[in-house]
Amino acid sequence: MKKECEHEFKPSAYSGSWKKGTIWEKCSKCGKENNERPMTKKELKKWVKMCKEQDRKCKEWNKLWHTFSNKLSSPFKYKGYDLMERVERFAKKHPTVKIAHVDDSYFSSSYIAFFPHECKDEYWGTTALLIPQCSGEPATAFFLYPGHVDGLIKVLQEIQKNQKAKPRKYNL
Ligand SMILES: [Zn+2]
Numbered sequence: 001m002k003k004e005c006e007h008e009f010k011p012s013a014y015s016g017s018w019k020k021g022t023i024w025e026k027c028s029k030c031g032k033e034n035n036e037r038p039m040t041k042k043e044l045k046k047w048v049k050m051c052k053e054q055d056r057k058c059k060e061w062n063k064l065w066h067t068f069s070n071k072l073s074s075p076f077k078y079k080g081y082d083l084m085e086r087v088e089r090f091a092k093k094h095p096t097v098k099i100a101h102v103d104d105s106y107f108s109s110s111y112i113a114f115f116p117h118e119c120k121d122e123y124w125g126t127t128a129l130l131i132p133q134c135s136g137e138p139a140t141a142f143f144l145y146p147g148h149v150d151g152l153i154k155v156l157q158e159i160q161k162n163q164k165a166k167p168r169k170y171n172l
Contacts, residue, residue, distance in 0.1 A: 005030040014039075014047055021047050061117040061124040064094060068115060075129060079138045083131050087113045104132035114144075 005027060012026035012033070021039035026032070039047060068090055069075055078086060091097040096116050104110040110133040117124040125146065131139040144152070 005032070007032060007034075009034050016044075016047065018048050018051070020044070057119060057122065057124075060119040061122070064096065065115045065117060065127050068094075068097075075141065076138050080131070080133050080136070083139055084111065084133060087129070087131065102130075104135045104137075106132075106134040108132075108134035110134075 006029070007027040008029055009025040010028050011023050013024040014021060016022050016039065021044050022036050023039050023043060024036050025034035027034070068087075071090065072078060072083075072086060075083060075087075087097075088099070091099060091113065096118075098114045100112045100114070102110050102112060110131055113129045113131065115127040115129065117126065123146065126144045126149065127141055128144055129139050129141045
């Protein structure tokens with residue numbers, strides 16, 4: 001007969017305010033979820049400290065992107081070549097901003113600029129700003145969490161594999 005799990009419940013999720021918090025627990029051995037329970041005073045104190053720390057880090061993580069968007073009042077105030085030039089100038093001053101070249105739907109040189117959200121020891125994610133040069137569309141920003149980056153690389157590697165297997169015969 002299968003031995004019953006001697007559950008070892010560990011916190012798996014938290015929620016709440018600074019006055020009252022809730023904890024969800026999960027067994028680290030079998031994955032069984034326990035009912036939610038209120039935080040003890042000690043846990044609440046730790047939770048509040050964690051929230052404050054998270055707030056502080058969040059400001060730090062978003063600093064570069066906010067510096068950029070404040071400088072331009074918003075990247076969406078500008079578009080096309082005008083915005084590209086501004087991004088290039090910003091990237092020169094902030095070398096962690098990276099630029100990858102693409103074509104827009106008018107086959108004009110365009111690019112995606114990547115703005116890291118990071119502090120000294122932690123990486124939160126990346127804002128990518130796609131700027132079409134000539135199609136008249138405004139720039140589009142999207143966010144990449146580390147998992148998204150991994151997924152994107154995987155897809156790009158498959159595309160690259162296909163490209164290499166079937167190279168173009170006529171290069172203009
Ligand atoms: Zn268990």
